[in-house]
Amino acid sequence: MPHLSSRITSINGGGSDGWDVFYRARAMVAAGEPVIELTIGEHDIGTDPAILDAMHRAARAGHTGYASVPGTPALRDSVAARITQHTGIPTGRDNVLITPGGQAALFAAHVACCDPGDRALFIDPYYATYPGTIRAAGAVPHAIPTRAADNFLPDRETLSNAAIAHNATSLLVNSPNNPTGTVYPRDALEGIAQAAQDHDLWVISDEVYDTQIWEGTHISPRALPGMEARTLVVGSMSKSHAMTGSRLGWIVAPEPVIEKLTDLATNTTYGVPGYIQDAAVFALAQGDPLEDAIMAPFRRRRELALGILGGQNLVGHIPCQGAMYLMLDIRGTGLSGEAFANALLDRHRIAVMPGESFGTSAAGHIRVAMTVADDAFASALGTICAFARTLAPAG
Ligand code: PMP
Numbered sequence: 001m002p003h004l005s006s007r008i009t010s011i012n013g014g015g016s017d018g019w020d021v022f023y024r025a026r027a028m029v030a031a032g033e034p035v036i037e038l039t040i041g042e043h044d045i046g047t048d049p050a051i052l053d054a055m056h057r058a059a060r061a062g063h064t065g066y067a068s069v070p071g072t073p074a075l076r077d078s079v080a081a082r083i084t085q086h087t088g089i090p091t092g093r094d095n096v097l098i099t100p101g102g103q104a105a106l107f108a109a110h111v112a113c114c115d116p117g118d119r120a121l122f123i124d125p126y127y128a129t130y131p132g133t134i135r136a137a138g139a140v141p142h143a144i145p146t147r148a149a150d151n152f153l154p155d156r157e158t159l160s161n162a163a164i165a166h167n168a169t170s171l172l173v174n175s176p177n178n179p180t181g182t183v184y185p186r187d188a189l190e191g192i193a194q195a196a197q198d199h200d201l202w203v204i205s206d207e208v209y210d211t212q213i214w215e216g217t218h219i220s221p222r223a224l225p226g227m228e229a230r231t232l233v234v235g236s237m238s239k240s241h242a243m244t245g246s247r248l249g250w251i252v253a254p255e256p257v258i259e260k261l262t263d264l265a266t267n268t269t270y271g272v273p274g275y276i277q278d279a280a281v282f283a284l285a286q287g288d289p290l291e292d293a294i295m296a297p298f299r300r301r302r303e304l305a306l307g308i309l310g311g312q313n314l315v316g317h318i319p320c321q322g323a324m325y326l327m328l329d330i331r332g333t334g335l336s337g338e339a340f341a342n343a344l345l346d347r348h349r350i351a352v353m354p355g356e357s358f359g360t361s362a363a364g365h366i367r368v369a370m371t372v373a374d375d376a377f378a379s380a381l382g383t384i385c386a387f388a389r390t391l392a393p394a395g
Contacts (some may be wrong), residue, residue: 009131012204018357021341025351026090036350036368036380041178041324042146043242051241051283057229058278063303070262071098071250075277078284079235079250086210087223093254097262100270102208102236102249103129108268109251110170110230112261113202114153116296119166123154124359127178127206134172143172145361146330151318152180152361156191163199163318170202171195173221176322179358179367183321193224203231208249215321218354222252229254239324241283248272248280258388268365278343298324301370303317304378308385324370327355328384331364333391341366344387350380 005113022266028035028306070076076093099105106129109213116138120129124143131141144162146152173192174185184192196203205221222231236249251261265271281288302320308327309317316329330340337354344350344366353369355362368384370377 006204007136007138010189011136013131013135014260018338018354021338021345021351021354022357024202024342025345028345028349035345036372036375036376038350038352038371038380040127040286040353040371040372041369042244043237043239043324043370044293044371044373045242045248045294047241047243048283048294049104050286051221051243051279054282055246055279058259058275063274063278065274067271067277069266069271070258071096071272072274074282075284078281079252082284083220083233083235083252086218087220089220089228091252094258095252097251097258097265098277099249099251099265100269101205101247102135102234102238104247104269105234105236105251106130106172106204106206107137107247108261109204109234109253110134110139110172112253112257112295112314113170113204113263115138118169120172121162121166121201122365123152123167125152125177125179125336125355125362126172127174128348128357130172138171143166143359145359146362148318148365151182152177152327153182153184153188154192156195158393159192159321160198161194163201168199168201171203171204172204174206174209174216176190176212177327178209178323179353179355179362180318180327181320181323181325183213183218184317184319185216187220188218189219189224191222193221193227196221196230201230203227204234205231206238208234208239209323210235212298212324213322214294214299214333215319217320232257237280237283240294241280243280243283244277246279248276283323297372297374301377302326304374304380305368308378308381312385312389314392315385318365326368326370327362328366328368329364330366330388331389334393335364335391337362337364337366339386340391343391348383348387350383352384379386 134141355365
């Protein structure tokens with residue numbers, strides 16, 4: 001066979017990616033073993049039947065052919081209206097490209113901002129696909145480390161230094177954050193905005209968890225002074241509307257960027273199925289009541305978790321201000337996140353993600369997805385704390 005391109009063979013970057021626990025858990029489930037899976041960000045409910053009915057109606061009404069590539073006018077308008085309402089920044093149809101999910105949007109955004117070989121910054125800990133997405137887009141990923149003691153927020157000086165040292169082109173930020181649950185406060189975002197303006201960076205802002213806010217307020221960096229012209233916002237119906245499998249996301253950006261991104265979409269995905277876009281228009285039109293109902297279980301489970309974690313002092317946690325995950329500090333056991341997660345799976349059939357799966361900054365932590373029914377979730381968390389206690393060095 002002829003050689004594969006280095007672009008494609010280097011996407012995964014080599015080495016252990018810390019996902020062994022996840023694959024082991026999946027193999028156990030496939031073999032019929034009962035495993036409580038608290039690994040990936042998948043709701044424990046399916047897409048609302050009313051949204052599925054809208055999808056079915058649209059398909060039966062004939063919206064099954066090629067759909068408009070940048071997105072249907074109706075959906076682009078709905079997304080633009082939502083963004084205008086949430087941020088106060090006037091946003092129109094021509095600021096919106098509809099993509100097959102937030103993941104495709106992350107890729108397209110990096111293609112739009114980075115030339116081959118350009119340095120693209122992102123913040124560690126990070127959503128697992130970030131470095132691979134950047135490499136797939138032809139750029140070179142560079143992680144900016146953060147510290148648990150700072151709730152994993154980047155500090156402005158480190159950002160600036162990295163931007164200078166690497167002559168960086170873009171900076172990817174994610175608030176509410178997966179995996180840490182941190183909602184970036186205004187001052188952290190202002191630091192990011194300042195660094196972006198000082199060093200002429202594009203900011204790619206991954207806001208797919210924007211409806212899952214438990215504490216504080218979601219602020220989009222695009223809404224900060226001077227940022228609209230250099231920010232690409234990535235959004236998605238996956239988390240807000242439990243539509244992970246529908247693959248519906250978007251990029252919001254300046255009009256000339258959307259124009260060029262439409263060229264990319266025309267020559268890669270050729271858009272998103274029309275009946276799924278129609279279902280998304282329907283879903284967005286349901287407004288807050290539907291979005292609130294979808295995020296409510298995570299809010300409830302977070303409250304349960306705070307009660308359970310508050311009753312002990314061995315397992316620490318990063319304040320979970322948003323998103324569907326808890327980042328637990330298990331350094332008191334003396335184990336790495338990976339060793340703890342493997343032992344937990346073997347001993348108790350509970351699967352969590354090692355912090356190490358998300359970069360080096362979250363070593364000694366585990367990420368717990370709040371994605372099983374309340375009772376099972378509370379019981380699993382109790383077991384995790386009790387298990388940590390058995391591992392902790394005496395005294
Ligand atoms: N960004 C983050 C931070 C995520 O956690 C995810 C999915 N888990 C995505 C983007 C991509 O989501 P999707 O492609 O389903 O929209």
